[in-house]
Amino acid sequence: MKCKTLAKFTNKKIFFLSIVVGMLFLFNDALAFYVNLNDFYADPSVIIATDGMSANMTEDPNYFSVLLSNDPSAGDPGIFIPLTAHNLTFNYNFTEPIGNDNYFYVWLINPNTGTVLQDVQGNKLEFELDNTNSGTVIWNLIDAAFLGTTIGLEFQLNANIEDTALTSEVRINNVQINAVPAPSTFFLLGSGLWILLNPKRKIYKH
Ligand SMILES: [Ca+2]
Ligand SMILES: [Ca+2]
Numbered sequence: 001m002k003c004k005t006l007a008k009f010t011n012k013k014i015f016f017l018s019i020v021v022g023m024l025f026l027f028n029d030a031l032a033f034y035v036n037l038n039d040f041y042a043d044p045s046v047i048i049a050t051d052g053m054s055a056n057m058t059e060d061p062n063y064f065s066v067l068l069s070n071d072p073s074a075g076d077p078g079i080f081i082p083l084t085a086h087n088l089t090f091n092y093n094f095t096e097p098i099g100n101d102n103y104f105y106v107w108l109i110n111p112n113t114g115t116v117l118q119d120v121q122g123n124k125l126e127f128e129l130d131n132t133n134s135g136t137v138i139w140n141l142i143d144a145a146f147l148g149t150t151i152g153l154e155f156q157l158n159a160n161i162e163d164t165a166l167t168s169e170v171r172i173n174n175v176q177i178n179a180v181p182a183p184s185t186f187f188l189l190g191s192g193l194w195i196l197l198n199p200k201r202k203i204y205k206h
Contacts, residue, residue: 035090035153035175039077040070054173057157059102059166064159068172071152072111078150084179085141088125088153091173093134099165102158104129106137109152117151119144141177 036052045060046068060066072078081088094104107126108117116124120143127137141147157170 031179031181033082033177033179035070035079035177037068037172037175039079040068040153041074041076042069043067054171055155056169056171057155058169059157059159061166064161066157067154068156069152069154071109071154072150073109073114073152076152078111079153079177080150081141081144081147081177082179083148084181085144085147086178086180087141088139088175088177089136090175091134091136092129092170094129094132094168094170096130096132096168097165100168101160101163102168103160104170105156105158107154108139109154110146111150111152117144117146142180 034053037048037055038052040048040055042048042055043057043060043063043066045058045063045066046055047058048055048068055068057066057068070076070079088108090106092104092106096102105126105128107124109115110117116126118124119140121140123140125139153175155170155172157168159168
């Protein structure tokens with residue numbers, strides 16, 4: 001009898017734990033919005049992966065500026081930034097072998113003015129790299145004025161006028177917008193955990 005009760009309690013506990021874990025996975029998935037690079041305009045020397053998760057930009061003898069661009073003012077669909085957006089991140093790997101004179105530049109575009117968007121503290125949301133390097137760019141979007149609107153994003157592989165070699169390139173991947181969970185999400189998760197940790201709490205009358 002005792003074993004049966006224990007088994008019943010354990011099953012109940014596992015059931016609630018499954019719900020809580022399930023919710024955590026569900027909301028974690030919903031918190032990252034991947035930006036599909038297939039929605040971007042790409043110059044001929046840019047190769048975008050079939051799944052839209054990465055792109056490789058190489059030099060083109062016909063252009064000083066090779067573009068991978070999603071700018072609504074140029075007729076592209078743009079990128080919608082949810083109200084709950086926390087930050088925008090992407091990984092880059094820029095290589096500039098000896099003999100090149102290039103730089104990598106990325107910016108968030110205000111589609112109404114064609115200017116660089118700024119975060120809530122007035123920092124311009126742009127990134128420039130002059131030498132070989134790789135890493136992750138993280139732009140803070142909390143309380144930015146453009147939350148809830150569609151904006152532009154452009155990657156450029158640029159050549160200075162004295163550039164002669166055509167061997168610089170840049171690889172971009174995992175462009176994503178991360179959002180904070182809504183307060184109701186925390187409430188749901190908190191409720192699930194409370195039930196799990198207090199399965200048999202009773203309230204007595206005084
Ligand atoms: Ca070059
Ligand atoms: Ca350079």
